[in-house]
Amino acid sequence: MNANRPWWRPDGFTVYAVIYLTFIYLPVLFLPLFSFNKSKYIAFPLKGFTLQWYQKMINTPDLLEALMNSVKVGVAVAILSTMFGLLAAKAVTRYRIPGRGAVMGFIMVPLVIPGIILAISLLILISQLDIPLSLWTVGFAHMLLCTPFAMLVLISRMEGFDRCLEEAALDLGENAWMTFWRVTFPIVLPGIVASLLLTFTISFDEFVLAFFLTSTDPTLPIYIWSSLRFPTKIPAVLALGASIFVISFFVVAFAEWFRRRGVKTDSTSGF
Amino acid sequence: MSDAIISFQGVSKHFGSVKAVEDASFDIQRGEFFSLLGPSGCGKTTLLRMVAGFEIPSAGEIMIDGQPMSATPPNHRPVNMVFQNYAIFPHLDVRNNIAFGMRKAGLTRAELDKRIDEALELIKLPGYGKRGAEELSGGQRQRVALARALIKQPKVLLLDEPLGALDKKLREQMQIELRQLQQQIGITFLFVTHDQEEALTLSDRIAVMSEGAVIEIASPAQLYESPGSRFVADFIGSMNFFEGEVTSSTGNTMTVQTGALGTVSVSDSRAQMTSGQKAWVAIRPEKMQPVFSDPGTGINTVTGTMGPSAYLGDRSHFYVHLPQREEPALVALQNLERSMNHLHKPNQTVWLQWTSDAVVVLPRD
Numbered sequence: 001m002n003a004n005r006p007w008w009r010p011d012g013f014t015v016y017a018v019i020y021l022t023f024i025y026l027p028v029l030f031l032p033l034f035s036f037n038k039s040k041y042i043a044f045p046l047k048g049f050t051l052q053w054y055q056k057m058i059n060t061p062d063l064l065e066a067l068m069n070s071v072k073v074g075v076a077v078a079i080l081s082t083m084f085g086l087l088a089a090k091a092v093t094r095y096r097i098p099g100r101g102a103v104m105g106f107i108m109v110p111l112v113i114p115g116i117i118l119a120i121s122l123l124i125l126i127s128q129l130d131i132p133l134s135l136w137t138v139g140f141a142h143m144l145l146c147t148p149f150a151m152l153v154l155i156s157r158m159e160g161f162d163r164c165l166e167e168a169a170l171d172l173g174e175n176a177w178m179t180f181w182r183v184t185f186p187i188v189l190p191g192i193v194a195s196l197l198l199t200f201t202i203s204f205d206e207f208v209l210a211f212f213l214t215s216t217d218p219t220l221p222i223y224i225w226s227s228l229r230f231p232t233k234i235p236a237v238l239a240l241g242a243s244i245f246v247i248s249f250f251v252v253a254f255a256e257w258f259r260r261r262g263v264k265t266d267s268t269s270g271f
Numbered sequence: 272m273s274d275a276i277i278s279f280q281g282v283s284k285h286f287g288s289v290k291a292v293e294d295a296s297f298d299i300q301r302g303e304f305f306s307l308l309g310p311s312g313c314g315k316t317t318l319l320r321m322v323a324g325f326e327i328p329s330a331g332e333i334m335i336d337g338q339p340m341s342a343t344p345p346n347h348r349p350v351n352m353v354f355q356n357y358a359i360f361p362h363l364d365v366r367n368n369i370a371f372g373m374r375k376a377g378l379t380r381a382e383l384d385k386r387i388d389e390a391l392e393l394i395k396l397p398g399y400g401k402r403g404a405e406e407l408s409g410g411q412r413q414r415v416a417l418a419r420a421l422i423k424q425p426k427v428l429l430l431d432e433p434l435g436a437l438d439k440k441l442r443e444q445m446q447i448e449l450r451q452l453q454q455q456i457g458i459t460f461l462f463v464t465h466d467q468e469e470a471l472t473l474s475d476r477i478a479v480m481s482e483g484a485v486i487e488i489a490s491p492a493q494l495y496e497s498p499g500s501r502f503v504a505d506f507i508g509s510m511n512f513f514e515g516e517v518t519s520s521t522g523n524t525m526t527v528q529t530g531a532l533g534t535v536s537v538s539d540s541r542a543q544m545t546s547g548q549k550a551w552v553a554i555r556p557e558k559m560q561p562v563f564s565d566p567g568t569g570i571n572t573v574t575g576t577m578g579p580s581a582y583l584g585d586r587s588h589f590y591v592h593l594p595q596r597e598e599p600a601l602v603a604l605q606n607l608e609r610s611m612n613h614l615h616k617p618n619q620t621v622w623l624q625w626t627s628d629a630v631v632v633l634p635r636d
C-alpha cells in the first residue's frame with residue numbers, strides 16, 4: 001500500500017480488501033449480534049439487549065446433548081485419526097515400502113470422493129453388515145474422512161525430520177521408546193497439535209456423513225439443521241453459535257502461537 | 272591379547288549386491304587416533320556405523336574392549352558418535368543437548384551440572400549453556416556434538432567426517448583442537464574422512480580403504496614416504512610414476528631400469544623385489560629438485576623442458592616434459608624467495624635431480 005496516501009483516499013487494493021473482508025466477516029458477526037437481541041425474529045431493527053437466549057441454550061437439554069455428541073465424536077476422531085496419521089506418516093517417510101505411491105493414493109482417496117457418495121456407500125455397507133446406526137458409525141465415517149488430512153499434515157512435518165536425530169538418541173543410550181518420547185515426539189508435536197485441531201474441526205462441523213449415518217443421537221450440525229424448522233429454537237442456536245465462535249477463536253489463536261513456537265525452534269533443521 | 276580396543280574380525284557388509292565393506296580384519300589400539308581414509312563410497316561410513324551398531328555386519332565380528340558386539344544394540348555399546356551433520360537436538364538448548372545421554376548415569380542434579388560445566392569448558396563454550404541449537408554456528412554445533420558424546424566417557428569416540436561442513440580456516444583450527452582434545456582426554460578416536468591432508472594431520476594411524484577393502488594401515492609418515500601400493504601412493508598426495516624393470520637387487524638396495532629416468536638406484540626400499548620384476552618407480556613432486564643450468568652429472572638426473580606452471584602461494588607446481596614419457600612430470604618447488612622468474616619461461620631446458628632415498632619402488636603388474 002502506498003504509505004503517502006491519506007487514509008480517506010484509499011487506493012483500489014485497499015477498497016477491494018475492505019469489501020472482501022466485510023463480505024466474509026459481516027455475516028459471521030450477525031451471529032453474536034442477534035444472539036443478544038431481545039426479539040426472537042432474526043430481523044432489523046434490533047429490539048434491545050438480552051442474555052435470555054444464552055439462558056435458554058443452557059436449559060435446552062437436546063441442544064446440549066447434540067453438542068456433547070459432536071464433541072465426543074470429534075475428540076475420539078481427532079485422537080484416532082491423528083494416531084493413524086502419525087503411524088502412516090512415519091511408515092511413509094522412514095521406510096522404503098514397495099508400492100508406496102499406490103498405498104498413499106489409496107489412503108488419500110476419501111479426500112476427493114464427494115461426501116454424498118462416501119455417505120451412501122458407507123450406509124449401504126453398514127446396513128449390509130447389519131450394524132446399527134449410532135454415533136459409532138458416524139465416528140467411523142469421520143475417521144475415514146479425517147485420516148488423510150492428518151496424514152498430510154504429519155507427513156510434511158516428518159519429511160523435514162532428520163533421521164540422524166533418532167540415531168543420536170539411540171547412540172546416547174536411549175531405547176527406541178524413550179527415543180520416541182524424548183526426540184521424535186517433541187519435534188513432531190506442533191504437527192500433532194495441528195492435526196488434532198484440524199481433524200476435530202472437520203468432524204465437528206461435518207454434515208453429510210453424520211446425516212446419513214446417525215440414528216437417534218444427532219450431532220450438532222444435524223441438530224441445528226433440524227431446528228431451522230422451529231423458529232423458536234433458533235435464537236438459542238444463535239447463542240450456541242456465538243459461543244463456539246468465541247471458543248474457536250481462542251483455540252485457533254493458541255494453535256497458531258504454538259505452531260510459530262515450533263517453527264522457531266526448528267528453523268535450523270530444515271523444516 | 273594385545274591392547275586392542277576395537278578388533279575387526281573378518282567383517283563384511285553387503286547391501287544387496289553392493290559390497291560396502293569386504294572382509295575387514297584389523298585392530299585399533301587403546302588411546303589411538305585412528306582414521307579411515309578413502310574415496311567417496313568406499314565404505315568408511317558403513318564400517319563406522321557397524322561399530323556404533325546402526326548396521327549389522329553380514330559376516331564377521333566386531334570386538335570392543337574384548338567383548339563381541341553382534342548381539343549388543345547401539346544404546347548399550349560403550350561407544351559414542353559425532354554425526355556428520357552433528358544431529359544437535361533442535362528442541363533442546365546446549366545444556367540439555369549435552370545432558371541428553373546422562374539420564375541413567377545416576378548423578379545428582381549438582382553433579383550433573385558440574386559435569387556439564389566441565390564439558391562446556393572443555394569445548395571452550397562456557398556460558399553457552401542456555402543457547403538454543405539454532406543460535407549456534409557450524410563450529411559451535413560441532414563442539415556441542417563432541418561434548419554430548421564425550422560426557423558419556425565412551426571407550427571409543429566415533430567421528431564421521433565431523434569437519435566436512437566447516438570452511439577451510441575453521442577446519443584447520445578444529446583439527447588442531449581435536450588432536451589436542453584427544454591427547455588430553457586419552458580416549459580412542461575412530462575418525463572417518465575422505466580428506467587425506469586431514470587424515471595425515473590428525474592420525475596416529477590411518478587405514479586406507481578402496482571399494483570396501485582395507486588396502487593398507489600405517490602411520491601418516493609411512494603412508495606418505497613409503498606407501499605399499501600404487502593405489503595408496505596415488506591417493507595420498509601426488510606422485511610421479513615411471514615404468515621400469517628391476518635389474519639388480521642386493522639387500523635393500525636396488526637398481527631399476529626405466530625408460531624416462533634411465534637407471535635409477537633405490538636405497539631402503541620397503542618392497543623387496545627381485546631382478547627382472549616389473550616395477551613402478553615413484554617420486555613425489557617435491558622430491559624432484561629442478562636445476563636451471565647443466566649440473567654436469569648424469570646420476571639421478573633427467574633433462575626435460577618446462578611446461579605449464581601454477582603458482583600456489585607457498586609453493587609452485589610445474590610440469591616438465593621428459594623425453595620418452597607422454598605425461599609430463601609434476602614438480603613442486605617451495606617459493607623460498609619472492610621472485611619466481613624460473614616459472615615464466617616455457618620450453619626452457621630444466622634438469623631434475625633426486626636422491627636415491629627419495630625414490631619409492633612398487634611392484635607393477
Ligand SMILES: Nc1ncnc2c1ncn2[C@@H]1O[C@H](COP(=O)(O)OP(=O)(O)OP(=O)(O)O)[C@@H](O)[C@H]1O
Pocket residue numbers: 286289290291309310311312313314315316317318465
Ligand atoms: N543403507 C544402504 N543401502 C544400500 N546401499 C548402501 C547403504 N549404505 C551404504 N550403501 C552403499 O555402500 C557403499 C559404501 O557406502 P558408505 O556410505 O560407507 O561410503 P563412504 O565411504 O562413507 O562414502 P562418503 O565419503 O561418500 O561418505 C556405497 O556404494 C553405498 O552406496
Ligand SMILES: [Mg+2]
Pocket residue numbers: 315316317
Ligand atoms: Mg560417509
